[in-house]
Amino acid sequence: MFIKPLQPPIRLQALNALHSRLVKTSPKYEEISGERARRLAGFIGEKKVEYILRTIDEDHYFIFHDLCLKVGDLTFQMDFLLLTSRFALIIEAKNFAGTILFDDQGQFIRILGEQQDGYANPIAQAQYHQRCLRKWLALHHFPALPIEYVVIVSKPSTIIRMENPDPEVRNRVLPATKLPNYLFHLDQHSKKELSDPKTLRKLSKLLIKKHSPQYPNLMKEFNLTEQDILFGVQCPKCTSLPMISLKGYWKCSVCLFPSRDAHIQATHDLFLLYGPTVKNKQFREFLHISSIQKARKLLRSMNLPYSGDKRGRVYFRPEK
Template sequence: MGKKELALLSEIESLERLLYRLPDNHSSREFIQVEIFKAIAGKRGEERLFRKMIEFEIEEQYRFLKNICLSRGRWKVQMDGLLLTERGAIVIESKNISGQLYFDDSTGEFSRTTTEGVKTIMEDPTVQLNKHIRFLTLFFKQQNIDLPISGIIVFTSKHCEFLSKPKQHHICKTYQLVDYLFDILQEFPLKSKPQDLSEIQKLLEQSRTPYKRKPLCQLYSIEETELFTGILCTSCKSLNMMRKHKKGWLCVDCQAVDPLAFQHTVREYFSLINTQLSNRQLRKFCKLDSPYMTSRLLGAYDLETAGALRNRTYFLKKND
């Protein structure tokens, strides 16, 4: 029987599990709660954008690619979407920002005013879009791809209002996206010899760079010692799971049984604490006593290892 593959928890699940392990009076709790809200709202916004793209259809060949991560040396980009057509490529950036939105062409600043009247100066999303277009232009040139590039920023929140928009960029709400894409396509020159989009798609997928997430405790400067330890019960959210029988891990508090509790806790360690772990570190995190049992449990997973058995270090396998 083959070993089980492991991967990081999703961003939202990682944030939620970090919150379960923080004491009620921890200074970062409110911030983490806001991060969870933003992550959930951003995910919903992306899903609305992707659903809207179902309505896009043209007679010529086209490809729509999601979450494109590419790199040129130390320069890395992550594009939410990329539409490839015979006429040109369109970088699609998704922003989930609510409130009244104001782009100041004279200063290059972008601000948001909430329903409570609080004004916040934020990073201008057109700067990120320009960066991605420059990157893709260099990438296409390096690969001898003759395809013009444009871009659009889609604000996915249902509760946003544009007070002004920059003249030099395409900016819209989700429901307007398809019409804007057709307008952008009309700006591209007609080509007598269209590019082979299947080859471009294949090249982009082969050139994908895995997105490296930093463990959340490192990202937010939270010490491991500040967290509660134990194996999380997903039913009652206590950290009192123990291995009771072959069916899985038993929660001391609510008696729920979860056969994947340990597996998710290993993923949790990599997502929250560090990119590597040892038998001793995992035992401390899970509140386990037996080095032998922990080693046997870890042996069921397809992990990279380094060092001899007694001092062995475990890593998640890298995606090709």
């Protein structure tokens, strides 16, 4: 069963918000568009893995997508974590086109036409996550489970080439179609129950509680200013900016589409781009609202956590 279901990772959400509002003349437009496209391709690969996991989803599998945990000052983020009472499985999902090569020097290379690009080795990534998860379980006084890992290549047309003779590499990189068999193999060779159902449920609840999503500061990262960003409520139908604020609803100035809740996505964009807190004034400026009272009413309607009263009130983004 999925304990933490699939949803777009926070960085992809932030890149989507930025890309939809970035002025096309910005010198960073191509760079941001490129990263967004790569992150989106990665998420599409994760969706394919999720589909396969749902076809084999059994009650004794506890599945978490995009789980981000901390061990001391270290943060580690797993594409998928699958828990059972007998083992844990870390799944790294990769969605590359062309040919991927694991060479005899431990490098991971993507070959597409005449172009070759090196990327972080997903085996090394999975091994790092394996070490961190062991430390995390020990830190929270849970029984040591065998922690396996596998790299799943989700694109059916991708060719996997291995120059590395290490069986640790050869046996851990699989096309998505082989994931069910890999799980079946683990089940057959992991007969000993190491954790009772109560402990497993307790562990699952703690994993959700300790999930710490990492919010990027893209404005700082790409050295952007407010002049690079288009403010306003975006039309959910044609994506034009800004919509017109009318009594009780929003109206697109281009396609005339009406919406009563288009401000919700705009508020989400505001938090993704400008940080974890917002005041009434910043909210009004970003959404093109002239009335303090209307802004206050909209902020209250979204049930955002807040502190302070009247002019000093600060609203906080929901962290999870």
